[in-house]
Amino acid sequence: MTITVVFSFAPLSSVFSRFQVDLQYVSDIILHFNPRYERGGYVVHNTLQNVGWGSEEWKYENPFPRDRPFALQILISTNGKPFSEYKHRLPSSHVNSICVGGQVEVNLIAFQYLGVMFCPYTWDEKTNK
Template sequence: NIPFTGSIHGGLQEGKSIILSGRVHPGIDRFHVNLQAGSMHGANIALHFNPRYDGHHYVVTNTFQCGSWGSEERKQTSPFPPGSNFTLQITVTRDFYQISVNGSHFMDYRHRIPFHSVDTIAVGGKVDISSISFSTPAGFPSFPAFPQPGFPPAMPVVPYKNFISGGLQPGRTITIQGMVQPNATRFHVNLQAGSMHGANIALHFNPRYDGHHYVVTNTFQCGSWGSEERNQDDLSVPRFFQLTIICENNAFRIVVNGMQVHTYNHRITPLQSINTLEIDGDVQLTSVMV
């Protein structure tokens, strides 16, 4: 529910990313995402990210500390048109927050408050948020955003299978973090309509490492595979990866480590019938956010 305030388990650290997926209301005037030190009214806000829609579309960023706002920074363009779905990723670097929207770099915001003090995320305004997840550097656990403190989830085990509550719909995002095993030959991520053997597979995402590195995507329905699509990018899925699959109206958009690598048009509908995530192969999982 919006407004939303949740704790950031483990706080912020260099290399950590926050990924929000959502939808802008058609009649929006503004919304905001705040990274702040504490959840109390008047808490210091390290990053205030604020798309606005008065006259034209632009984005304001600022910091609130010691009871007052600093000098705001403005981007006179905005990648958040009214009524659109989006994925916003904020990555912590040593000197600034690196902000990407829909897999493309949007802006950097230099730190004015030490990021180590940030432990809370808050979202408000005319926006729907379907998921908030955190990706941390290799060797650290990842957590979902909880309104109250909770225990971190156990490390997912391969082969992995999980039910997607309510099925897929535009704006829903699945985020997978893990490591490709040394001497790997291949692994796959399947989005399926059902969990039984032989179920239709709406998206088969299949990185392969035989000779050179490439990715195969395909669909399995009515007992047979369709025509496969291949991405010949040698760096499409590096050893340490965060894979984000964004369900849109007409396609799955696939983002790896913040960069869009592929768009795969839907071949199976209705989307709500796609209700199972399955992962297997030469991969070790750190976290899975469904």
């Protein structure tokens, strides 16, 4: 599954230093994706499980522009370019909600399922039915 979220920054967000996208399952956060603009820009990944945060993973780059809309695709890429990998500490298949925080406006959320679908019938080659 690919989740695409298209953002733009809210007016007056130039003073705001971060935003977040959390993929959640009940009270657990399977993926906390947190771009930050201070200290040259970086992105934090983490997991909240059983009310406790895991070890943060940092990537010292922030490719998310403040002056125009951008797309985040989770298999994590931005504007079609792979950005980082995060080894899930909880199954990604359990995600049941997306939470977005910070001074960003969500323009679009799209889901693309790439799983195999099984038909509930069988094919008889002799009768072609």
